[in-house]
Amino acid sequence: MSHTPIGYNPFDHALHEDPYPVYERLREEAPLYLSTIPELPFWALSRHADVWAAFRDTGLYSSAYGVSLELWSPQARERSSFISMDPPEHTNFRALVSRGFSPRRVMDLEPRIRELTRARLAVVLEAGEFDFVGDLAQRVPVDVISELVGVPEADREEVLRLSNLMIARDESFTMPAAGREATGVLMRYYEELIAERRARPGDDMVSALLAAEIDGRRLSVTDVRAVLMLLGVAGNESTAKLLGNAWYQAARNPDQRAVAFAPGGGGVGPWIEETLRYDSSGQMVARRVTRDVELYGQVVPEGSRMLLLGAAANHDPRVFPDPERFLLGRDTSRLLSFGTGAHFCLGASLARLEARVVLEELVAAVREDYEVGEAERVHSANMRGFGSLRTVVKAR
Template structure:
């Protein structure tokens, strides 16, 4: 392993558009690589599948950023609201994580999610109705974004008309690029978000309704299973996590098909391949990139490399999911792939709670778009597509043309 950390060049548009050649080299050079990520932060990148799988369940690796030795990570969170933002499932470990996850897990069971299929289909068709006659669209702004926002808003009981506000605040809080985010901008966005969530909670206290947010308020007020900070953090997490990665799954999946015409033709000819196609999109170029951050509670040996206490460990699912030791021809998009145990949704106790919902939305959205938009093609050259710079990967816009009228 090299002594000097390797820079992940998020200032390089070519890397942002296609980071996988560098990822492959990092994986070939060693199972754990010392790297520099956005803003000069150091991390230990776990690059190979078996090591990444083990690291996702390693009790020596914490989800709590307070275990990180680099104080800049904590300073990225708004100072006055730090405790609130740290009180969610993604940033907690057992026993708090177990208690918090149990409160919402019933809303995301496969059976509950399957019952949402008609409504997801209805929203999908309505969004496509609005563009189908024009023969052109931005499938992010017009389709991939409003679909999951509408679904999670209805599940929680949040007014869909408010989506533009919380989407804007979310972008300011979680968007990552070459430099560290401005703490003042993050703090202002969180204050707006907290005020909004507090108002929602107040409205639910007056009229709980039959939705997930009403159930969480009851758990806080009547059952004492949540603190107020935990309640606010839970609502924030569900709002944000409930849509942002699914936007990238839908938009990224369509972009992958347009870049691989043979796979597009195959899926059009056999829609029964859709479930497997979505799994392949998640493996080949998933919405979390390069992976999932953990923090070493102690000096820990991973794949023969000693990672120091307090270090940021970046479990690189995007790199591991193209590991040739685990997947045959991993650099090839193959929607018929059978053995596809990818790590895009994580693994272990932090496995993505919303995975069944994301899968269903992806299948319905992509399948319906292919059916209703004949002649679908990019309106720009593939290398002109703008991609998110880091952390959450997907096209920022997806301009397309198609035969008007569907």
């Protein structure tokens, strides 16, 4: 056991390069951790059993102040919709939005996702060297979610740019000015899109939300805008980061890349699931403690911010043997990358489908011995992945 104090700061850019050694120390030495950052007090849970239980106890661990430390507010729902609500209100909103993400509807999207992927791949494969994230991994998810929501093709580049600005963080424990400005611009954009669909409804999610009712009440512009803000950012960023992490980790582990590229395509599913466990794009979420609770001999006061470190839990050796090894085919049934319980990620099936299609198309189109080069990480407290990742491929 180290005698050096644990310094866990989720905004530390140095931590973003490799947070897993710190997570290990948290699990073993401070499974209930109290922040030493005066500007941003919080507690954190890192062991799998604790994080799993907290995700499922919405009465004790509330989402009503949002899921981000730096955007902590009782008005969080105006920005992030139903993920910043508790049952039963959360249940009603989720049921409404989930109609657009039913298993059948998601599977019906596969041909279109494959078409979009092949179109993007045709361009980058001709060059042979490209930015895996900027030219491919970001493009397919933003195309898919934009088609679901009803964002015109001409606007998607700008929506993506604004989304990227919104998740980037400096080390000041707040959203940078560029992110705040981007949030305002994107809010106004969605308000204009809502007004347009209200005047001329179409076959898209905005029109469906405007026509929907919860307990006999139509959704307000603020309600619909919040859903769009959530889908427009989370709907593309998490999948893009998952793809980049999968591509990078396979390159770093050639023995496992051979499994991923095995003939028949059967290695792609395990590739995705192990990436979700080993290097999850979603690192943690925040909750508000609704009453005093004693954990590990300490009392966490009512109203405290509690971080649930899903990415640390995914490396807990009590659940995942040899957790620091990237190993395709291991049992990942207890991974927490999408949460669990009432707030299990609504877009999980779509993210998995998009990742599967993109990686299947890559396995079919390029040789196994691709190379990754210069990489630029996104600096975010809760999102882990790359803003750019140079790669060189050879067509089969």
